[in-house]
């Protein structure tokens with residue numbers, strides 16, 4: 001009996017120690033201490049996008065098919081990250097097409113480059129951009145794809161970024177915008193960061209685009225289609 005109680009006390013004390021270590025790491029991180037370690041700890045308790053299995057709610061094949069891209073089209077994925085959509089776009093436009101994978105951060109672009117090589121996709125061109133400059137040539141694209149980045153961009157930079165992107169579109173070209181719906185049900189980002197649908201529309205129309213269509217099937221996101229007016 002005594003041995004049994006001792007065992008329980010040891011287990012309890014080990015659990016207390018573990019909780020103390022986790023608590024200390026979180027406190028140190030909040031004060032700017034070990035960002036990498038605390039991110040890993042935070043991920044243990046908060047499901048990441050990957051853990052929620054993005055394909056289930058993102059419906060990437062349906063999204064890509066709604067873009068109606070022709071073989072040989074030239075498109076850009078603005079804020080492409082590690083290329084969740086870029087690689088699908090590259091397959092959709094085929095070998096004669098081209099996908100500019102644009103991001104301000106070089107780290108995800110490196111991951112994307114390796115994955116494109118692994119999948120023998122030779123039509124992906126990586127572009128390191130500036131926060132308000134996509135670095136794309138004017139009027140060179142049939143379509144722009146902008147998924148889950150605007151809420152990450154500081155408010156004052158959103159319109160200049162969209163204007164820079166729009167400049168790269170041919171007249172009559174399309175911009176497809178996907179971003180979180182502003183709702184308390186969305187837990188991927190803090191509510192305060194989410195942009196109301198009408199503000200997303202306003203940014204794009206202020207950048208010179210016309211709202212042409214909207215898709216309503218995505219569980220967590222607004223999905224809008226804009227067109228650059230024909231001159």
Ligand SMILES: C[S@@+](CC[C@H](N)C(=O)[O-])C[C@H]1O[C@@H](n2cnc3c(N)ncnc32)[C@H](O)[C@@H]1O
Pocket residue numbers: 078079080081082083084085102103104105108129130131132146147148149152153161
């Ligand atoms: C949440 S991730 C989305 C990645 C990808 N679009 C997707 O759907 O998986 C946001 C990405 O936008 C990039 N980003 C943020 N601000 C940007 C800007 N001003 N111009 C281009 N990329 C930007 C970040 O570096 C990051 O890779």
